[in-house]
Amino acid sequence: MADLRINFAGIKSPNPFWLASAPPTNSGAQIHKAFEAGWGGAVWKTIGAPVLNVSNRYGAWHQGRQRMLAINNVELISDRPIEINLREIAEVKRAWPDRAVIVSAMVDSKPEAWREIVERIEDTGADGIELNYGCPHGMSERGMGSAIGQVPEYCERITRWVMEAATIPVMVKLTPNITNIVLPARAGVAAGANALSLINTINSIVGVDLDTLELTPSIGGKGGHGGYAGPAVKPIALNMLAALGTDEVVSKSGIPISGMGGIATWQDAAQFLLLGASSLQVCTAVMHYGFRIVEDLCDGLSNWMDEKGFKTIGEVTGHSLHRVSEFKNLDLSYRAVARIDQAKCIKCNLCYVACNDTAHQCIDLISAQGAVVAPHSYDVRSNGRREAVETRPQPQVREPDCVGCRLCYNVCPVDECIAMVEVDSGRNAVTWSELAQGQTPVTEDWEAMKDYRRQVGIDIH
Amino acid sequence: MEPARIDPGKALQELVPPLTAHAAAVEADRCLYCYDAPCTHACPTHIDIPRFIKKIATDNLRGSAETIFASNLLGATCARVCPVQELCEGACVLGADHKPIAIGRLQRFAMDYAREHRSYPVVKAKPTGKSIAVIGAGPAGLSCAGELARLGHKTTVFEKREMPGGLSTYGIIALREPADVALEETRMIESLGVEIKTGIEFGRDVSIAELQRQFDAVVLSVGMGSTPTLGIEGEEAVVDGLRFIEASKTDAAQLRVGRNVIVIGAGNTAVDCATIARRLGAARVTMVYRRSDREMTCYEHEYDFARKEGIEFRFLAQPSRVLVSDDGPVGLECLRVELGAADASGRPSPQPVAGSEFVLDGDQIVKAVGQNKPALAALPGLETRQGFIAVDDAFLTSVAGVYAIGDCIRASGAASTVMAVEDGKLVATSIHRQLVSASAPLEVS
Incomplete structure (x- = not known):
């Protein structure tokens, strides 16, 4: 059985799953319960500057009847008295010596304020500190949270203050509300941080109520952008995680990264590990279903690792990073076409309409007699189950015209019905980069491009 | 012990x-929102089903109802009475591996919304100055009249019964469609400007010659005739199934139901009669059919339903005599039947075995053995086909300017409400083309 234990920048935990700094880690009682359920660690909800909260603080994005593909919040850092938080942190750590207890912190941008909070956290016996440079609402208006994370120089300066004071591991939490995630990460590395974590929540407005015409949720008639998190943000988080893993400065530093942003299943978890995370933080899925989800996170991850032959989390971490590249390095001669498994096809024709309306018009409807037919071509007087089913044409890809765009594959509702099949393009492998170097005019001039295409046999219809 | 009194309203309430x-x-x-969806193809009126369902998903119920009405003005009735297993739902692509979408119930949801909010179609076409008479206010006639009105024609419907709606009002058991649904639907058709004149019998109160003089076209949608006679002794003691259903809809409290009821026949109407008898208190209901369960004409799901209602079946039995006492029927004498070679209907012919008489006890006997072909004596010169009115592709009869639709032309194939509705739509288009212009584009709203 796979070994799920981790040692993350010196912080040990029986599995890589930590509760992210958020409402689920608001109190000692909650974290006790979470640890009983099996969570490997918890990042305490940010403590620091005094705050007051509002009602209707959580909005959500639902798709159809699927609730909470993402949550949006304007909750601030902990509004509980700091003494109570610190006392409970100490109690939790004493009760759970094998779990990771990390404390998220955010105070005014003054060296003495940071020194004081670091010392008070260390007094609790906590395993580490996370610097909250990400909160995108409320705190940022007061010059904290993402107001720091968005300026690499501030990140570096404050992290240096903290590193001077801290004796336990310090993790810098990054905001995704920035053009280039690499720059604040490098700042953290330069300041000597022990670890990075990402992503914090994304600026967002969930919607407008179509009855009241107020923002959703409405806080006494007003609303504003809140922090967006949950399954819907996962691809954004993965991209930022990979950006750090492939950045020369960050990756060479060897700094470990705690990944988060939409982790809801063990599959999500495995993907974060493969792209460079060595610990994982979860919030929205827990807010949706409770602490119990950690059981399948661990169980599923462990089973998958066994199946794939991974013995430790360390072996998984970053395993797929070498697959991350840029467009210019992709093989322009790689060719795949879509193929529809007629035995599995239920003839919903979603591939047909997607291809013909919006992609490359290479799926045909074929009648039982083998002829290409137009949609809606049955006689108006034809009806009934049998006739509709028996005369229904079969969608079929016209492979020579298929550019392999993969849209049909994505819209097909049947598992493994459409496959993207690699076919020989008959051309030698070549990247844009190689073309730009070896045959510069082809990449700069349409006429040269035309000649090149003719020469290698690329026909675009 | 006195049996508990049955509240017919409750016993027959919509199932x-x-x-x-x-x-x-x-x-x-x-719903997957299939493109060129098979459910739409399977629906005889070709409602854009994925479209109306997606509008339910986006909470655009007004738009959903409009989508249904665009193809089928009698959507509320069809949502309840259509054999969806044989039509839209039977063709659903999710049927093979999952459950098909409950299209009928979703359509009813949208139609209920339309009724509650009076979100009904309106006439957008300009008046054409043409007028059309429609004989019979059943589903075919109402659909035809409504569609003609939408095209700008002045349309009058003549109905011999007291209430419009035809089978929807009188012949579909309340379990499937309460009468008020059908009656509200006729009010919706009237709101399109259609005039419905009830209590006027074609051929008695109004003649074809009169109609031809007053109207630019006449549409016959007279449905089927009465229940055929069995030709057996004691038949006068047998209750007509259609009358039985009618009474259950119009005055269920006064409907007399026996304790031990025999229903002769095994079609959908026979199942309906048996269901009513069972629900209104009969201790035992037996359906008697001269062929076997393989040849029954009711839908498979109706047969399943009947069995779950506790209705018993006596197959291969040919009624030969009704045994009658002073108080009414006491039993049905039958002959055992053997199945012979296929007859004209393609089914094995029932061969009664001489001397095999046996008696089924019963204090009420109901017959539901189909309907006679339409009574057409009122219209001389009308060509028929196998006893049904003969029409061409445009629903034109052999008499100029006279069209026919619905059950009265359906010599073959399944007669159903939704087919009648489609006939109404098609004939309206055909008349419009004929009266307004052969070349002008159709103004279908």
Whole structure:
């Protein structure tokens, strides 16, 4: 059985799953319960500057009847008295010596304020500190949270203050509300941080109520952008995680990264590990279903690792990073076409309409007699189950015209019905980069491009 | 012990409950939104089903109802009475591996919304100055009249019964469609400007010659004739199944139901009669059929339903005599039947075995053995085909300017409400083309 234990920048935990700094880690009682359920660690909800909260603080994005593909919040850092938080942190750590207890912190941008909070956290016996440079609402208006994370120089300066004071591991939490995630990460590395974590929540407005015409949720008639998190943000988080893993400065530093942003299943978890995370933080899925989800996170991850032959989390971490590249390095001669498994096809024709309306018009409807037919071509007087089913044409890809765009594959509702099949393009492998170097005019001039295409046999219809 | 009194309203109340808004939304979300969907093809009126379902999913119920009405003015009736297993739902692509989408119930959800909010179609076409008479206010006639009105024609419907709606009002058991649904639907048709004159019998109160003089076209949608006679001794003590159903809809409290009821026949109407008898207190209901369960003409799901209602079946039995006492029938004498070679209907012919008489006890005997061909004596010169009115592709009869639709032309194939509705639509288009212009584009709203 796979070994799920981790040692993350010196912080040990029986599995890589930590509760992210958020409402689920608001109190000692909650974290006790979470640890009983099996969570490997918890990042305490940010403590620091005094705050007051509002009602209707959580909005959500639902798709159809699927609730909470993402949550949006304007909750601030902990509004509980700091003494109570610190006392409970100490109690939790004493009760759970094998779990990771990390404390998220955010105070005014003054060296003495940071020194004081670091010392008070260390007094609790906590395993580490996370610097909250990400909160995108409320705190940022007061010059904290993402107001720091968005300026690499501030990140570096404050992290240096903290590193001077801290004796336990310090993790810098990054905001995704920035053009280039690499720059604040490098700042953290330069300041000597022990670890990075990402992503914090994304600026967002969930919607407008179509009855009241107020923002959703409405806080006494007003609303504003809140922090967006949950399954819907996962691809954004993965991209930022990979950006750090492939950045020369960050990756060479060897700094470990705690990944988060939409982790809801063990599959999500495995993907974060493969792209460079060595610990994982979860919030929205827990807010949706409770602490119990950690059981399948661990169980599923462990089973998958066994199946794939991974013995430790360390072996998984970053395993797929070498697959991350840029467009210019992709093989322009790689060719795949879509193929529809007629035995599995239920003839919903979603591939047909997607291809013909919006992609490359290479799926045909074929009648039982083998002829290409137009949609809606049955006689108006034809009806009934049998006739509709028996005369229904079969969608079929016209492979020579298929550019392999993969849209049909994505819209097909049947598992493994459409496959993207690699076919020989008959051309030698070549990247844009190689073309730009070896045959510069082809990449700069349409006429040269035309000649090149003719020469290698690329026909675009 | 006195048996508990049965409240007929409750016993016969609509069987399928309406979907809740949440259930409808969940079901609507399940729809894949197929392109050129097979459900739409399978529907005789070709309602754009994925479109109306997606509108339920987006909470655009007004748009959903409009989508249905655009193809089928009698959507409320069809949502209840259509054999969806044989039509839209039977063709659903999710049927093979999952459950098909509950299209009928979703349609009813949208139609209930339309009724509650009076969100009905309106006439957008300019008046054409043409007028059309429609004989019979059943589904075919109402659909035809409504579609003609939408095209701008002045349309009058003549109905011999007291109430319009035809079988929807009188012949579909309340379990499937309460009469008020059909009557509200006729009011909706009237709101399009259609005039419905009830209590006027074609051929008695109004003649074809009169109609031809007053109207630019005449449409016959007279349905079928009466229930055929069995030709057996004691038949006068037998209750007509259609009358039985009618009474259950118009005055269920006064309907006399026996304790031990025999229903002769095994079609959908026979199942309906047996269901009513059972629900209104009969201790035992037996359906008697001269062929076997393989040849029954009722839908498979109706047969299943009947068995679950506790209705018994006596197959291969040919009624030969009604045994009658002073108080009414006491039993039905039958002959055992053997199945012989296929007859004209393609089914094995029933061969009564001489001397095999046996008696089924029963204090009420109901016959539901189909309907006679339409009575057409009122219209001389009308060509028929196998006893049904003969029409061409445009629904034109052999008499100039006279069209026919619905059950009265359906010599072959399944006669159903939705087919009648489609006939109404098609004949309206055909008349419009004929009267307004052969070349002008159709103004279908």
